Amino acid sequence: MTQLPVLELRQLTRHYDTPAGPVMAVHEMDLRVWRGDFVALLGPSGCGKSSLLNLLGCLDRPSSGELLIDGVAVSSLDDDGLARLRNRKIGFVFQHYHLLPRMSAVRNVELPMMYAGVPPAERRQRALEGLERVRMSHRLDHTPSMLSGGESQRVAIARALAMDPSLVLADEPTGNLDTRTGEEIMQLFEKMHREGTTLVMVTHSPEMAERASRILRLRDGRIESET
């Protein structure tokens, strides 16, 4: 089968230079993620989960090694190329939601489409559909300060899916939520997985990780094991 992996990591490395010496946050990692995979990244605090996710999401550049997204080497792209890639191929879901505070829910969901140059009317239509999918149609005009944590995260998920990305990256998406609300968000992720979205999710909780199709345990910037 000659299917292209969504993600391919070749000796991917990211170290930070600190006054106390270099920190190996991601160390010579090899990995392939296939279309439709739901990968959970599990590991103790400080093992490099967020650092890895930032690399995968092209928010950060590796110190060495190679990262291919849909077969395209990230190192070959300039900043605008990376911005385009984040816009078209990647959707982010953050622990702290990271919605724009002055904008309503719909407008937050429209944001990636605005940068993609989608015409306003179509933007609005697609944002409404997206919010419907995460069952947020009743809070369209609410700004983030008027939304609960769970509601904010649903809006953030709608935003991540707005451009129909190849890959959704989530860094502790339920980290700020109570168990029940976290469960609702997890169900959304499972639904996305069933619908064929490729997902990489960082989590602290082994129970949450269990619901993914692949579990990667990280330690000190390396993949310790996979189940």
Place this chain on the structure above:
Amino acid sequence: MTGSDILASAVDSLAANKVRSGLTMLGVVIGVALVIILVSLGESAKTFVDDQMRGIGFGRNGMVIHPGKMDPPIEPSKLRLEDSREINRRVPEVLDQVPIVVGSAYIRAGNQEYKTSVRGFTENYTELVNHRVESGAFLSTLDVEQHRKTCVIGQKVKAKLFSGFDPIGETVRISGRRFTVVGVMEKKGEMMGDDLDDLVIVPITTAQDLLDTDKLNAVLVWARRTEDLPLIKERIIEFLSGRHMRKDDFHFHTQEEMISILGTITGTLTAFVSGVAAVSLLVGCIGIVNIMLVSVMERTREIGIRKAVGARHRDIFLQFFGESMVLGLMGGLSGLVSGVALAALVMTRTGLPVHISGWAVSLALACSLGVGLLAGVYPAMRAARANPIQALRFEN
């Protein structure tokens, strides 16, 4: 990202901080208002002088010969009636001239008496000056030659002395002497502070008799062609000083000179106010830079989020640059409105024609756009350069 996206985002974030945005614009508002007031007032004053001159038919081809070194003449005049007559003969470039004698006297009809201005002119006055007879006739050549006691009265004199009946043919007494009213001048209003309705016009020769003088207060001279004025001036100086006067016994005023005198007075003022305008525009510019930098700082996380969802360098730059431009332009528009209002107020209060200079408006808008542009570049560049991860992690 379309232009309207940029605009909407700018208006949004400025509206979120109304007081701060307002204060930031203040420098631009003041600067722009000053530019408008300044230029408009200057142009209005110029139009005023122009209109006044043209109003009495004293166009750009006209010139005044005043006796004495300066205004007002402190020495007694040496200009005589023969001098003015000589001008027509000696200087062919001259279209015509009108000698003037000015004084005041009591005028009486029936039992009404009051003091008014007496003007002595020659018969060609109404042909040269845009000041016409409404009824009756103007003075004739014979009136002037024979020192006749005829007069033409202004509208106010008519109203005061002849309420309800026709003054033509009636007799009035000026300084006790009997004059026949031959005409009434049209209503003209005030010209350069001179009430052209409150006067009585008599033949120049009669005026000299009445006021007991053989001198003139001024001579109005018209050139056939405006460009001959300097030459005419030379010729007149030459023959007048040849006759009986020194060079500095008289001097000239052209309309250009009057405007340029006005120009030097307003020029000093203009330089000062331009300085203030420039300084407040500069302060406005610095204010915008400052607030934009603060705003970029405060919104670091927002920048990170926008970059995470795909904003390019250019998108972030345009967002903040657009904000600065909107600030500058809004300041400019408020300055425009307040400047126009203030200028109009000053003009109506001082009796100047209400005139808002089109190019002052363009200049002011260009200034405010320039300020927005200058002030926006650096902060917008800082915003665009932000590293996405650091920006996302930023705590505030």
